[in-house]
Amino acid sequence: MKRLILVCLMVGALFAAMEKPAIEGKWEGEMNGLKAITLTVHENKGAMEGSVIFYVTRNDDGKGVQVVGQDERKMLETQWDGKTLRFAVGAPGFDPDAPGVRFTMTVTGDKKAELKRLGENGQTLALARVE
Numbered sequence: 001m002k003r004l005i006l007v008c009l010m011v012g013a014l015f016a017a018m019e020k021p022a023i024e025g026k027w028e029g030e031m032n033g034l035k036a037i038t039l040t041v042h043e044n045k046g047a048m049e050g051s052v053i054f055y056v057t058r059n060d061d062g063k064g065v066q067v068v069g070q071d072e073r074k075m076l077e078t079q080w081d082g083k084t085l086r087f088a089v090g091a092p093g094f095d096p097d098a099p100g101v102r103f104t105m106t107v108t109g110d111k112k113a114e115l116k117r118l119g120e121n122g123q124t125l126a127l128a129r130v131e
Contacts, residue, residue: 022107023048023085026131029115034067036125041085048080052089083107
């Protein structure tokens with residue numbers, strides 16, 4: 001009986017270790033009803049990596065606010081503790097491989113997370129997993 005329990009625990013631990021981290025996937029956030037950001041996060045050789053797409057918006061020609069472009073940056077200096085992913089991206093107009101702006105992304109529920117820009121204004125944005 002003890003041997004069966006031990007085997008069941010070992011199999012359970014193996015399956016738990018094979019599960020994808022909760023942060024992996026494609027995430028999107030909106031501001032003012034428009035897509036503002038897309039984050040893609042995946043694990044590679046035990047480390048988290050990914051990319052961030054920032055959507056550029058403008059209010060031109062009386063048509064209201066519209067998405068007019070995008071800027072994709074890779075995640076730098078990632079740290080994952082099982083609940084919060086810390087990372088940086090290159091600042092616009094600077095070397096895209098040099099960390100400039102820092103963020104945290106915290107899983108808050110099933111297919112939900114919160115993105116926070118660190119620093120002076122500390123903006124926060126709700127994210128939803130889309131893939």
